[in-house]
Amino acid sequence: xxxxxxxxxxxxxxxxxxxxxxxxxxxxxxxxxxxxxxxxxxxxxxxxxxxxxxxxxxxxxxxxxxxxxxxxxxxxxxxxxxxxxxxxxxxxxxxxxxxxxxxxxxxxxxxxxxxxxxxxxxxxxxxxxxxxxxxxxxxxxxxxxxxxxxxxxxxxxxxxxxxxxxxxxxxxxxxxxxxxxxxxxxxxxxxxxxxxxxxxxxxxxxxxxxxxxxxxxxxxxxxxxxxxxxxxxxxxxxxxxxxxxxxxxxxxxxxxxxxxxxxxxxxxxxxxxxxxxxxxxxxxxxxxxxxxxxxxxxxxxxxxx
Numbered sequence: 001x002x003x004x005x006x007x008x009x010x011x012x013x014x015x016x017x018x019x020x021x022x023x024x025x026x027x028x029x030x031x032x033x034x035x036x037x038x039x040x041x042x043x044x045x046x047x048x049x050x051x052x053x054x055x056x057x058x059x060x061x062x063x064x065x066x067x068x069x070x071x072x073x074x075x076x077x078x079x080x081x082x083x084x085x086x087x088x089x090x091x092x093x094x095x096x097x098x099x100x101x102x103x104x105x106x107x108x109x110x111x112x113x114x115x116x117x118x119x120x121x122x123x124x125x126x127x128x129x130x131x132x133x134x135x136x137x138x139x140x141x142x143x144x145x146x147x148x149x150x151x152x153x154x155x156x157x158x159x160x161x162x163x164x165x166x167x168x169x170x171x172x173x174x175x176x177x178x179x180x181x182x183x184x185x186x187x188x189x190x191x192x193x194x195x196x197x198x199x200x201x202x203x204x205x206x207x208x209x210x211x212x213x214x215x216x217x218x219x220x221x222x223x224x225x226x227x228x229x230x231x232x233x234x235x236x237x238x239x240x241x242x243x244x245x246x247x248x249x250x251x252x253x254x255x256x257x258x259x260x261x262x263x264x265x266x267x268x269x270x271x272x273x274x275x276x277x278x279x280x281x282x283x284x285x286x287x288x289x290x291x292x293x294x295x296x297x298x299x300x301x302x303x304x305x
Contacts (some may be wrong), residue, residue, distance in 0.1 A: 009058040011238055016043070017050040020062065027064075027234075035062065050060060066216070072101055072127055074115035077108060082223050084142065085272075087157070087276050089131075089146040092285040094260050099144070100134045113148060121146070133157055134230060139250075139262020141288050143270040155275035158251035160230065166271030169225040169235060170214070170287060172264035172294065174246040176252065177221040181212035184238040188231040197251060198233045200241045207231045209238045214290065217298045218260075220247060235265060264291055 005024075014062045017036060017257040017269050021029040036050040039064040043052065067175060080092040091110070093099070098109045114131055121131030131146045133213075145165075147153035152282045159165050189204030191197040208228035215222040221244065225235055236252045239245055248260030260266070271282035286296075 002063045002131060005062045005064055005211040006129065006227070007060040009054045009056055009060070011056070012054055014053065014101060016041070016048060016052040016054055016060075017051065018154060019054050020060070024064075029103035030049070035065070044113075047219060066282045068276075069153065072115065072130075073107065073112060075108060075112035076116050077113040078206075079110065079113045079117065080285075082285065083281070084118065084148075086120075087148055087152040089114075090147060090270065090275065090283050091144050091146060093136060093141060093144055093267075095139055095290070098138045098191055099129075100132055118146070118148060118279050120148045122148065122150045124153045124157075131175060134160060136267050137233065137236075137263075140265045141291075142267025143283055143285050144267070145206070145272060147272060152254065159272055162164060164273065166269060166282065167230070167267065170237065170266045170268050170291075171223055171239065172227055172247045172291070173221050173223060173239055173257070174247055174257065175217065175221060175244045176219065177244055178215055179246075181210070182208045184211070184241075184242055186238060186241055188234060188237055198231070198237045200237060205229075205231055207234050209235055212241075215295075221261040222295065236263060258294060260290065260294070264294065266291060 006072045007023060017029055020032045024032065036048065036063040039047045041048060042061040043186050044059050067231065082092055085089040093110055100111045101107065101109050106161045111130060111132065123130060125132055127239060131148065133145050133147050133153055136142060136144060145156055147156055150175065157267055185208050186200040186201065187204030188198050189201040191199035192201065206229060210228065212224045214224055227234060233252070236246055236249055240252045246263045246265055247253065247258045247265035266287050268283065268287065269284050273280055
């Protein structure tokens with residue numbers, strides 16, 4: 001059912017749609033702008049425009065429409081299944097693929113492909129995220145664990161919580177890192193200036209990223225990273241924070257960067273204890289072709305005429 005939400009403006013300033021987006025963090029600014037356009041936001045009992053500048057004591061009524069249920073269908077989308085047995089699977093997600101359906105990406109996700117290729121998936125995370133124990137960003141490539149039943153899901157989730165899962169990434173970052181290795185310990189939470197981004201903030205969640213240098217180029221560095229925690233956009237936020245943003249990152253990187261369809265970040269190694277056998281399993285996936293080609297170009301000698 002639709003929900004009516006009452007909001008009274010206190011100290012907020014700025015455009016109505018931005019203020020509401022900050023207040024209603026579960027909804028995008030574009031969604032809120034559409035509600036305003038459709039007359040589903042009333043200001044002191046009257047319809048209002050999205051560019052209205054709010055004032056103290058303004059009384060808003062926001063009619064939040066009922067979400068349309070997502071239909072989660074199996075899709076014959078080619079995916080690389082690195083390993084599978086009756087309990088777990090490991091897949092190598094390509095760059096550009098969303099992990100699970102959402103209102104913005106209702107289909108052609110990894111979940112749609114998993115439903116086509118795998119006979120069973122855990123149900124702990126509901127119909128939208130069957131089998132999904134952890135995620136990587138849409139434009140990050142690499143390995144993901146998939147749970148094929150609820151007991152396996154519980155085991156893998158507990159290993160994540162206990163920080164016994166091995167998760168190693170390879171990244172190409174801007175700048176030349178002088179030291180050979182380091183650790184970034186900085187809390188991550190929603191950005192105070194852009195609600196769609198994460199940032200290092202005082203009230204954020206504890207986050208730790210370890211890194212070491214693999215290869216240096218003139219203006220870039222190839223590094224290996226290991227996650228100790230798993231916060232949203234953790235590697236991308238931490239590397240930007242210390243001044244070495246990931247190349248190709250359209251959100252956290254500089255505007256002038258290497259040509260790519262997303263960040264040069266690859267989840268290349270994952271290791272975990274099998275939920276049933278107790279055996280330690282480790283899997284590796286090589287860098288995607290566009291990543292390899294970019295490194296090859298960076299290694300080419302500079303010709304002087």
